[in-house]
Amino acid sequence: MSAWQKFESLMAGLVVLLLAASLIGALLRRRVRSEQARPTIDNLNSRIRAWWVMLGIFAVAFIAGRDTTLALFGVMSFLALREFVTLTPTKPADHLVLSLSFFVLIPAQYLLIAIGWYGLFAIFIPVYAFLVIPALAALSQDTDRFLERTAKIQWGVMMTVYCVSHAPALLLLDIPGFHGQSALLVLFLLLVAQLSDVLQYVFGKLLGRTPVAPLVSPSKTVEGLVGGGLAATIIGGAMYWITPFTPRQALGMSAIIVIMGFLGGLALSAVKRSIGAKDWGTLIEGHGGMLDRLDSLCFAAPIFFHVTRYFFT
């Protein structure tokens, strides 16, 4: 199959899946009687609506090509960093560093992918930005909570820009026998990561009893993790035909995405707790903010990228 045929089959499958979800949502809405269940169903329905929008955006980006995909991820990093900085106490002295992060680091990181400079892409933020941020901050001469403030900005940039950029960086990989199809690998990563989130949520709501880390995130349960994680891994394995992987390799890769995604969601929940917020924002109806949707990707993307790059190129 060509990349286009794979893409069309995949989209057809997803549209059928979402149609089924919308139908179930509408039926539940009509049947629900109790007042406690209503908010849950409303939240489910707004999540499903948001999924239609997100699917549409990604389909358009895939069709429009590499540069549009990169621009889309650039905007996602921008919105995620905006949410992160909003909830992080910064001072006027951080103004220059923050301007640099938004208006220089984000475009530069995605530009490096666009021109295919892998070497600099991999070290630009962890080395250069890491050093420039405290240096510039020191020039503003505000030493109050200096380490805390710079560390938070470095952390936010690493998560929302560096880690997220590894998803579209998959476009850089030239995998033998998979030439010109790497965009499908981006879709594979996004799909498994997001399906894992959704299925963990669904399994958690249906069967959830035992919380994994109640102090960090009361909604994450062992039953949700195991049930949703296994289901997402199996679906990911079944999608081996859009990837360069064999069915067994696709299962393994999906498991990596699921586990890293879970850990990402957990770590960013802990950050949210420590800041005292429930959601990162209100951008996507029913889901919270951009970063609430990207948290699993932040951890899954770099690991998936490097495992693929090491073993398959």
Place this chain on the structure above:
Amino acid sequence: MRPVGAALVALVRLLVGAHSRWVGTPPVCAQCIFFANHTSHIDTLAIWAALSAPLRARSRPVAARDYWDRDPVRRYLAVQVLHALLIERHRDARQSDPLLVMSEALEHGQSLILFPEGTRGAGPLPAAFRGGLYHLAMRFPEVLLVPVYLENLHRALPKGTWIPIPLICTVRFGMPLERLPAEQKESFLERARAAVVALA
């Protein structure tokens, strides 16, 4: 200048969010004087972008001529896009009376966006209010007085900086301020200031 206005609203929302939230009252749609804390150069734009389209269409930001009339771009934005009422802040250099200009707009049924501190403060909470709000409130008893609190904008564009950093800023609109019978100017202004602070 509809397309420029729409582009400006989109840009302001992308940079600073400018989400509107009505606290303790449903959104009003009558003639209002919106009065807010003043912390940055994008305050006017943020409130303007946060208003619903019909409210925005009849609202006129009250802005300082010495800032907005300084170069052609700002003048164009202020006059053609924001439909601002440019007033002269410095008493000695005045050619027109700000109160007269504002009264005229209110007589035409327009709403005002006003920063009663007169200048940007250093912190998020407003300093003492100047008297203009009181005179307008007395002269136009039927116009709603809506307190507005701009959250986070002092972080987005602190004094002395030029590039706004992207932050999600919320524009909180509060319950319209009541007029008390026989209230003195000072206590009215203090009550108005407290209404803004209460939204913080």
